[in-house]
Amino acid sequence: RKEVEQDPGPFNVPEGATVAFNCTYSNSASQSFFWYRQDCRKEPKLLMSVYSSGNEDGRFTAQLNRASQYISLLIRDSKLSDSATYLCVVNTLEAAGNKLTFGGGTRVLVKP
Amino acid sequence: NAGVTQTPKFRVLKTGQSMTLLCAQDMNHEYMYWYRQDPGMGLRLIHYSVGEGTTAKGEVPDGYNVSRLKKQNFLLGLESAAPSQTSVYFCASTKVWQAADTQYFGPGTRLTVL
Numbered sequence: 001r002k003e004v005e006q007d008p009g010p011f012n013v014p015e016g017a018t019v020a021f022n023c024t025y026s027n028s029a030s031q032s033f034f035w036y037r038q039d040c041r042k043e044p045k046l047l048m049s050v051y052s053s054g055n056e057d058g059r060f061t062a063q064l065n066r067a068s069q070y071i072s073l074l075i076r077d078s079k080l081s082d083s084a085t086y087l088c089v090v091n092t093l094e095a096a097g098n099k100l101t102f103g104g105g106t107r108v109l110v111k112p
Numbered sequence: 113n114a115g116v117t118q119t120p121k122f123r124v125l126k127t128g129q130s131m132t133l134l135c136a137q138d139m140n141h142e143y144m145y146w147y148r149q150d151p152g153m154g155l156r157l158i159h160y161s162v163g164e165g166t167t168a169k170g171e172v173p174d175g176y177n178v179s180r181l182k183k184q185n186f187l188l189g190l191e192s193a194a195p196s197q198t199s200v201y202f203c204a205s206t207k208v209w210q211a212a213d214t215q216y217f218g219p220g221t222r223l224t225v226l
Contacts, residue, residue: 004154008152044217102154102156
């Protein structure tokens, strides 16, 4: 089982609609969580951190469910510019220090 | 600030050839990383450096070597390229070890090994 798993998609989303997708992680000791955005043939960039109580950044909402070991990202009022791959990143504290594990990404295509 | 830069952007090699990928950062970061990204696999850590003159193996180090002779530069070498090393390579740097909220990536190098 992969340490961090994501549905690769693509999620085809009409412009203006809402889309949500999850990322599951296997290590219950994982401490912090992040969503990155990666445009086609570009480098990943931090979208938002995921806080225990859930957090919003404009049209984006991130949630953490520690009991079920997943995080989620919801995009409201989707824009064409939201088309990208969204990477889940999990930080786990190990004996050697922090370890980041990246998910394979969920591709989102917003269409007119 | 240029942030993190990588050269070259693209490269095609034949099996057995060697090459060096260069990563440079101008943010005075201590920590630098080399990742590879393959379809559906997520980014995987190849090697990393916690400071000038120090390097260590990551998750998938076989077939690669690295050097960090200067704080701002982190080089990734392939001594004898294999088709399995066809991938997109990203360099990254951070001020704090593995700080995902302040990790800066370079634009990537697309490498094809024939």
